Amino acid sequence: MNSTTERIDTYLDKELDNYIRETSRLCAQPSVSATGEGIDACANLVAGMLESRGIQVQRFETSGNPIIVGRFEGASDRTLLLYNHYDVQPPEPLELWTTPPFEPAIRDGSFYARGAADDKGEFISRLAAFDAVRLAHDGEMPCGVLFVVEGEEEVGSPTIAQFVRDNKDILQCHGGIWEFGSVDLNDHPELTLGYRGILTVEIIVETMVMDAHSGGGHMLPSAIWRLIRLLDGLKDTDERIQIEGFYSGARPPTEHDLELLEALPDMEPWIREHLGVREFVRGLSGKALTRAVFDPTCNIQGMASGYLGEGMKTIVPAKAMAKIDFRLVPGQDPEDIFVKLRAHLDDHGYGDVEATPLAMMWPAKVDPIDPLVTLTVETAEAVYEKQSLIDPLIGGSSPVYAFADPLGGIPIVAAGINYPGGRVHAPDEHFRIADFLKGSRHVARILDGFASIPDNNG
Amino acid sequence: MNSTTERIDTYLDKELDNYIRETSRLCAQPSVSATGEGIDACANLVAGMLESRGIQVQRFETSGNPIIVGRFEGASDRTLLLYNHYDVQPPEPLELWTTPPFEPAIRDGSFYARGAADDKGEFISRLAAFDAVRLAHDGEMPCGVLFVVEGEEEVGSPTIAQFVRDNKDILQCHGGIWEFGSVDLNDHPELTLGYRGILTVEIIVETMVMDAHSGGGHMLPSAIWRLIRLLDGLKDTDERIQIEGFYSGARPPTEHDLELLEALPDMEPWIREHLGVREFVRGLSGKALTRAVFDPTCNIQGMASGYLGEGMKTIVPAKAMAKIDFRLVPGQDPEDIFVKLRAHLDDHGYGDVEATPLAMMWPAKVDPIDPLVTLTVETAEAVYEKQSLIDPLIGGSSPVYAFADPLGGIPIVAAGINYPGGRVHAPDEHFRIADFLKGSRHVARILDGFASIPDNNG
Numbered sequence: 001m002n003s004t005t006e007r008i009d010t011y012l013d014k015e016l017d018n019y020i021r022e023t024s025r026l027c028a029q030p031s032v033s034a035t036g037e038g039i040d041a042c043a044n045l046v047a048g049m050l051e052s053r054g055i056q057v058q059r060f061e062t063s064g065n066p067i068i069v070g071r072f073e074g075a076s077d078r079t080l081l082l083y084n085h086y087d088v089q090p091p092e093p094l095e096l097w098t099t100p101p102f103e104p105a106i107r108d109g110s111f112y113a114r115g116a117a118d119d120k121g122e123f124i125s126r127l128a129a130f131d132a133v134r135l136a137h138d139g140e141m142p143c144g145v146l147f148v149v150e151g152e153e154e155v156g157s158p159t160i161a162q163f164v165r166d167n168k169d170i171l172q173c174h175g176g177i178w179e180f181g182s183v184d185l186n187d188h189p190e191l192t193l194g195y196r197g198i199l200t201v202e203i204i205v206e207t208m209v210m211d212a213h214s215g216g217g218h219m220l221p222s223a224i225w226r227l228i229r230l231l232d233g234l235k236d237t238d239e240r241i242q243i244e245g246f247y248s249g250a251r252p253p254t255e256h257d258l259e260l261l262e263a264l265p266d267m268e269p270w271i272r273e274h275l276g277v278r279e280f281v282r283g284l285s286g287k288a289l290t291r292a293v294f295d296p297t298c299n300i301q302g303m304a305s306g307y308l309g310e311g312m313k314t315i316v317p318a319k320a321m322a323k324i325d326f327r328l329v330p331g332q333d334p335e336d337i338f339v340k341l342r343a344h345l346d347d348h349g350y351g352d353v354e355a356t357p358l359a360m361m362w363p364a365k366v367d368p369i370d371p372l373v374t375l376t377v378e379t380a381e382a383v384y385e386k387q388s389l390i391d392p393l394i395g396g397s398s399p400v401y402a403f404a405d406p407l408g409g410i411p412i413v414a415a416g417i418n419y420p421g422g423r424v425h426a427p428d429e430h431f432r433i434a435d436f437l438k439g440s441r442h443v444a445r446i447l448d449g450f451a452s453i454p455d456n457n458g
Numbered sequence: 459m460n461s462t463t464e465r466i467d468t469y470l471d472k473e474l475d476n477y478i479r480e481t482s483r484l485c486a487q488p489s490v491s492a493t494g495e496g497i498d499a500c501a502n503l504v505a506g507m508l509e510s511r512g513i514q515v516q517r518f519e520t521s522g523n524p525i526i527v528g529r530f531e532g533a534s535d536r537t538l539l540l541y542n543h544y545d546v547q548p549p550e551p552l553e554l555w556t557t558p559p560f561e562p563a564i565r566d567g568s569f570y571a572r573g574a575a576d577d578k579g580e581f582i583s584r585l586a587a588f589d590a591v592r593l594a595h596d597g598e599m600p601c602g603v604l605f606v607v608e609g610e611e612e613v614g615s616p617t618i619a620q621f622v623r624d625n626k627d628i629l630q631c632h633g634g635i636w637e638f639g640s641v642d643l644n645d646h647p648e649l650t651l652g653y654r655g656i657l658t659v660e661i662i663v664e665t666m667v668m669d670a671h672s673g674g675g676h677m678l679p680s681a682i683w684r685l686i687r688l689l690d691g692l693k694d695t696d697e698r699i700q701i702e703g704f705y706s707g708a709r710p711p712t713e714h715d716l717e718l719l720e721a722l723p724d725m726e727p728w729i730r731e732h733l734g735v736r737e738f739v740r741g742l743s744g745k746a747l748t749r750a751v752f753d754p755t756c757n758i759q760g761m762a763s764g765y766l767g768e769g770m771k772t773i774v775p776a777k778a779m780a781k782i783d784f785r786l787v788p789g790q791d792p793e794d795i796f797v798k799l800r801a802h803l804d805d806h807g808y809g810d811v812e813a814t815p816l817a818m819m820w821p822a823k824v825d826p827i828d829p830l831v832t833l834t835v836e837t838a839e840a841v842y843e844k845q846s847l848i849d850p851l852i853g854g855s856s857p858v859y860a861f862a863d864p865l866g867g868i869p870i871v872a873a874g875i876n877y878p879g880g881r882v883h884a885p886d887e888h889f890r891i892a893d894f895l896k897g898s899r900h901v902a903r904i905l906d907g908f909a910s911i912p913d914n915n916g
Contacts (some may be wrong), residue, residue, distance in 0.1 A: 200772075212733055215785065217756075222739075232686050275678065293676055302682075302764030303761065305762075306758065309760075312816045314854075316757055327675055352736075
């Protein structure tokens with residue numbers, strides 16, 4: 001450990017209580033994006049916390065909640081983005097909280113409040129890291145720092161992507177740390193390198209103006225049979241999606257990706273037990289299950305038609321609905337996939353079928369050999385004293401894409417203060433104060449080292 | 459017209475008002491099988507009306523509502539069954555009735571009350587026919603008459619089939635007239651010779667113990683995809699049902715059936731306009747549409763799985779449900795079809811899928827060349843002075859089967875007092891008094907002639 005790192009750690013140890021108090025101040029301010037409660041006051045509080053550190057703050061009004069952007073110049077021209085959000089989930093059901101959600105409390109070494117873990121504590125841990133690094137460098141940051149703190153993450157970040165596209169010049173940076181880093185159940189630091197994109201589409205089939213008596217089933221066109229045949233034509237029994245051009249551009253895992261997948265723990269026993277799965281798709285098991293995350297999917301979220309009550313009703317349904325989602329791998333584009341889906345429907349005799357996109361998110365993935373990944377992993381292992389679990393791609397989606405590509409393909413990693421028991425989105429949300437300290441130390445080390453690493457493509 | 463027929467018609471003309479008054483008495487007594495209101499009192503009223511004519515009456519208690527059976531011996535040993543029901547649909551919504559549902563009223567030559575058309579007026583018109591024929595034969599009936607008046611038709615006749623099987627000796631007869639005869643929009647008498655059977659099955663697929671995040675769609679088994687593939691495997695795109703042995707025993711239309719189908723009016727324009735159908739199954743049109751009623755069907759009444767609300771929910775559904783019905787043609791047996799469906803599921807890897815029969819009705823069809831059909835058609839054309847429309851098989855199902863086969867394959871036809879505008883099951887239910895008279899005359903002629911016709915198979 002060099003002397004800068006020592007100064008950082010010493011400062012964070014000594015000042016921990018102050019940062020926990022600062023977290024208390026932020027968590028005492030409600031900021032529920034689902035209802036709007038306290039949003040404006042919380043945005044101002046966040047802006048004030050940045051300004052008090054000499055960080056240049058801009059508040060951007062959007063069609064939704066304000067976005068707070070803070071920039072601090074560094075000794076090098078390299079800048080690191082820190083993404084967080086100040087909004088929280090609704091606190092209900094209130095009666096299940098041990099102490100009230102907006103009255104932060106410490107019990108058994110953990111800090112309890114709505115938003116403690118997701119994502120206010122994490123934001124303050126990064127302010128602590130910022131302060132520690134600056135102090136260790138006698139007031140100067142080795143790299144520039146760009147804070148982006150949005151207020152709509154808990155309602156699906158509907159404005160952030162457009163905001164980034166509209167403000168590329170202001171947001172120029174060379175890498176980023178996403179919110180919500182975590183350790184696993186055995187306190188190994190986790191690192192997610194990639195997220196799949198998603199396209200959700202609602203499909204509506206109408207074959208008659210009203211339901212008809214099922215005595216006419218030998219001649220009347222059934223909306224539900226039509227929808228079943230449409231859906232069954234979307235993929236074959238090997239789960240291969242039949243939309244023309246669906247896989248074009250989809251990037252398979254690299255050698256590095258495969259190595260990382262190989263090193264991940266086997267989740268099969270846990271899934272079998274927890275979800276009661278008897279057989280996985282295509283009979284997959286073991287490592288093949290883990291690798292299948294690189295296969296894009298066509299999933300049905302819900303489907304309904306006709307009579308759904310008790311007993312029976314002898315009708316031929318006139319209308320049928322399905323909501324489907326495609327999870328897309330790096331190289332695929334939800335807008336392009338929607339165009340191809342529409343063409344597939346038109347080409348297969350479903351020109352009259354209504355297909356409406358409900359949501360799109362793009363895939364995003366950082367290269368495992370990116371120097372920021374190496375820095376994040378090495379500093380994590382130094383702080384946590386355990387091996388990192390690195391996931392090259394997870395099945396879910398994230399607004400990471402909203403920053404990565406528009407800002408020039410910057411690498412984005414995650415580091416933070418969470419653990420699997422933190423009851424995120426639930427009553428008694430909390431973080432462990434020891435994790436807060438480790439998370440601060442980890443982010444501080446990344447801030448300290450970021451100026452010295454090369455760009456992956458440079 | 460012979461002198462017996464003249465005496466019958468003269469009597470019915472003269473006594474019409476008395477029978478309308480008798481209909482009023484019966485319709486003033488509520489008898490709602492859905493709620494039980496007035497059922498017992500109405501059963502007693504019906505029994506009394508039969509007894510007052512010297513008909514031997516038995517009242518049978520069932521697990522549901524009582525069944526009233528009346529028998530009157532005739533000069534010949536041939537007996538004709540008259541099936542009716544004394545229960546009615548609930549009268550709601552009451553505010554849409556011009557006059558209260560259980561206060562019969564006559565307006566513009568029509569008789570209004572709940573149960574007027576379905577089926578109390580029809581029952582009284584048959585008592586009128588019975589009285590007229592007996593009088594014309596000086597007190598003796600030329601054939602035996604068997605009245606069966608049940609009290610659960612409006613709730614699906616759940617006990618009648620078992621009742622018939624348990625009382626075959628009491629119910630011996632040689633032919634029957636079903637309830638609900640009708641004329642069409644142009645006052646042509648209609649005659650339905652056959653009904654399809656039905657098997658309704660609820661299918662439930664469960665692949666996990668709870669819904670899962672759709673980020674796992676590349677590996678987690680989706681209940682809805684499994685159900686879609688199961689259903690899509692039940693029939694091919696030509697609507698041919700793929701269950702092994704499904705068609706074995708299914709009888710195609712006879713030459714006579716085809717001739718009758720050919721003579722029916724073309725319903726295609728009406729269906730296209732009324733239901734907004736753009737394309738029929740298999741591209742059928744014209745006469746091929748009419749003939750397709752001889753194809754058994756596999757229909758989906760309703761289907762549901764996963765998230766059905768507004769917007770989206772990124773899940774892989776753990777459970778999916780469909781209610782399907784098979785309409786079966788003569789020669790098919792719903793119990794046998796259920797066994798074959800279960801075997802199909804087991805043979806195709808769906809052994810874990812739950813399939814529960816919800817309802818079964820058997821097909822029933824009288825031969826177009828049966829002498830009772832000829833008698834019914836000839837007497838109808840004499841009374842109505844218009845050509846009969848004879849449908850060899852309709853798409854729907856009927857409890858006719860509960861009598862036809864168990865009683866030795868007797869022919870059952872229909873004759874009655876209804877017309878398409880009668881608002882059956884709706885507010886302002888009514889029959890036209892002129893139709894009541896014609897219906898009485900028609901049934902009287904069948905009663906008068908039944909002793910002289912041979913059994914089809916004798």
